[in-house]
Amino acid sequence: MIAVAATSTLSTATLRIASEDDVVNVRRKVKSIAQERKFDGFATAAITTATSELTRNALVHGGGGIAIVEEVSDGMRVGIRVQFRDEGPGIADIERALRGGYSTARSMGLGLSGSRRLVDEFALDSVPGKGTVVTIVKWKPF
Amino acid sequence: MSHRKYMQILKLDDAEVRSRRAFFEISDEDLARLAALRPLAEKHTDDIVEGFYELLLRHPETRKFFEDEATIRRVKRTQREYFLGLFAGKCDLAYVEDRLRVGAAHERIGLAPKWYLGAYRRYLQLVHDRLYRELPPAEAGAAFASMQRLVMFDTALAIDTYIAANAETLGRHQAAIRELSTPVIRVHDGVLLLPLVGAIDSHRAQQITESVLLRVAEEQAKCIIIDIAGVPVVDTKVADHLVKTTAAVKLLGAQTILTGISAQVARTIVQLGVDISAMHTLARLADGIELALSLVGKSIRAKEPR
Amino acid sequence: MIGVIPILRIGATLLATVHVELHDEIANAFQADVLTMIEKTGATGLVIDITGLEMVDSYVARILAETGRMAKLMGTATVLVGMRPEVAATLVRMGYEMSGVRTALNLEDGLALLGKRLVDLP
Numbered sequence: 071m072i073a074v075a076a077t078s079t080l081s082t083a084t085l086r087i088a089s090e091d092d093v094v095n096v097r098r099k100v101k102s103i104a105q106e107r108k109f110d111g112f113a114t115a116a117i118t119t120a121t122s123e124l125t126r127n128a129l130v131h132g133g134g135g136i137a138i139v140e141e142v143s144d145g146m147r148v149g150i151r152v153q154f155r156d157e158g159p160g161i162a163d164i165e166r167a168l169r170g171g172y173s174t175a176r177s178m179g180l181g182l183s184g185s186r187r188l189v190d191e192f193a194l195d196s197v198p199g200k201g202t203v204v205t206i207v208k209w210k211p212f
Numbered sequence: 213m214s215h216r217k218y219m220q221i222l223k224l225d226d227a228e229v230r231s232r233r234a235f236f237e238i239s240d241e242d243l244a245r246l247a248a249l250r251p252l253a254e255k256h257t258d259d260i261v262e263g264f265y266e267l268l269l270r271h272p273e274t275r276k277f278f279e280d281e282a283t284i285r286r287v288k289r290t291q292r293e294y295f296l297g298l299f300a301g302k303c304d305l306a307y308v309e310d311r312l313r314v315g316a317a318h319e320r321i322g323l324a325p326k327w328y329l330g331a332y333r334r335y336l337q338l339v340h341d342r343l344y345r346e347l348p349p350a351e352a353g354a355a356f357a358s359m360q361r362l363v364m365f366d367t368a369l370a371i372d373t374y375i376a377a378n379a380e381t382l383g384r385h386q387a388a389i390r391e392l393s394t395p396v397i398r399v400h401d402g403v404l405l406l407p408l409v410g411a412i413d414s415h416r417a418q419q420i421t422e423s424v425l426l427r428v429a430e431e432q433a434k435c436i437i438i439d440i441a442g443v444p445v446v447d448t449k450v451a452d453h454l455v456k457t458t459a460a461v462k463l464l465g466a467q468t469i470l471t472g473i474s475a476q477v478a479r480t481i482v483q484l485g486v487d488i489s490a491m492h493t494l495a496r497l498a499d500g501i502e503l504a505l506s507l508v509g510k511s512i513r514a515k516e517p518r
Numbered sequence: 519m520i521g522v523i524p525i526l527r528i529g530a531t532l533l534a535t536v537h538v539e540l541h542d543e544i545a546n547a548f549q550a551d552v553l554t555m556i557e558k559t560g561a562t563g564l565v566i567d568i569t570g571l572e573m574v575d576s577y578v579a580r581i582l583a584e585t586g587r588m589a590k591l592m593g594t595a596t597v598l599v600g601m602r603p604e605v606a607a608t609l610v611r612m613g614y615e616m617s618g619v620r621t622a623l624n625l626e627d628g629l630a631l632l633g634k635r636l637v638d639l640p
Contacts (some may be wrong), residue, residue, distance in 0.1 A: 425603035425606055462621060463606040464621065
């Protein structure tokens with residue numbers, strides 16, 4: 071679970087994930103916040119790419135869902151938190167999915183493990199048959 | 213830092229101000245009550261401000277912030293405005309901006325939170341005494357309660373100012389460290405050199421990769437030499453970072469030459485099984501420079517003897 | 519959709535400049551166009567310029583690598599040029615090798631890699 075205790079939400083936007091165009095929309099939304107908040111180029115690319123991966127996962131493997139994009143603050147720094155929710159088949163073996171690695175077999179696994187390395191906080195909750203929730207947070211680097 | 217920057221960092225907009233106001237339970241009644249007390253406040257402003265600074269000037273640790281007459285005069289003037297601001301009858305974005313200006317000024321001169329907060333307590337004491345002297349107890353009580361809410365609201369802003377300033381300083385230090393720890397040098401057209409010195413943790417490793425990539429792209433350098441003779445410990449993690457950096461540089465279309473590989477490091481890397489076969493590696497920096505030059509179609513040649 | 523990604527012919531080399539986000543239909547059309555042009559022109563070299571790509575995720579990386587592989591099957595060597603620092607850093611951080619894809623800093627170096635020189639071209 072991501073520690074939400076001392077974090078306050080500064081803004082929130084819920085976007086639909088139903089088509090390929092939506093992958094672009096969610097990505098654009100995250101990127102615009104990152105640029106507005108003056109994240110550097112590398113951090114912006116990291117959060118934007120992770121968002122793209124996870125949005126596509128929700129679309130392709132989760133049958134679609136929503137992305138909740140929020141600006142958060144822990145009193146000292148500003149961050150972007152994105153939550154991807156789908157009501158798809160869920161992930162049976164989370165450990166394996168997260169291990170991903172260099173395998174070209176399951177594109178979802180690659181997207182998950184890859185995204186995890188791009189962000190500061192990563193949480194994955196999935197119940198087979200019910201759906202999946204992936205939450206990521208990227209803080210603005212000093 | 214300017215008060216505007218604080219507003220930005222603390223994301224102080226109308227919604228945030230309203231939320232704070234609600235949490236500190238500052239009602240319209242409170243503000244009206246304080247506004248009604250303005251004449252009284254004006255009457256006592258001078259000696260309250262005097263009393264406020266008497267405390268600060270009495271203690272050696274705080275006195276040093278107000279060494280010369282000009283500073284004392286200016287600061288007292290600011291405090292008068294500040295004090296009267298409590299009786300303006302509003303608690304909105306403009307009010308907050310004003311408060312931050314004062315907070316920023318105090319933070320800038322380096323007055324620590326403990327002094328700042330202790331001084332606020334003095335304020336409350338001075339006002340409390342005069343309220344009870346000038347008004348019937350019930351009224352004084354209500355007035356003081358209203359005042360307390362607003363002063364606490366201000367105190368929260370003051371604390372936020374310090375936190376935000378610290379975060380900003382930390383940021384600047386990090387940026388400076390990043391600059392100093394990745395001195396990429398252009399040794400020749402299309403050839404860069406990065407002499408790494410000191411320990412490399414994950415955080416620094418990432419900064420290194422980023423700096424390297426930016427410079428390679430900027431200079432359109434075909435080759436970068438990374439010398440690790442000055443890195444004390446080269447373990448799996450460090451080796452892995454170097455491999456990743458090389459891979460990233462390759463994606464840009466350039467090559468990496470690793471030099472400064474000591475006997476010890478060579479043993480460690482092979483024993484650990486790290487695959488650096490994709491990298492050019494050499495023991496001596498000088499050899500690395502020669503290799504780099506040859507990769508860009510140049511060579512070092514002795515001059516013809518006269 | 520056809521022609522969204524411009525593909526120029528420079529002698530026996532094709533230069534594709536990716537200046538928009540490569541997703542879905544655009545990506546598919548791009549691949550199709552490249553292969554059609556290789557067939558038509560008999561080009562032996564393909565330079566894909568991704569200077570304009572601010573983001574490359576696993577999907578785009580796959581499209582690019584695939585395009586290279588498809589071109590290779592038709593006897594055409596591919597070089598990827600102009601990858602941005604942020605993109606390279608992100609790919610490597612995610613763990614994507616993008617192996618099998620040749621890269622160069624810019625068009626000139628890309629052509630050199632393919633054995634052509636700007637100066638020699640008609």
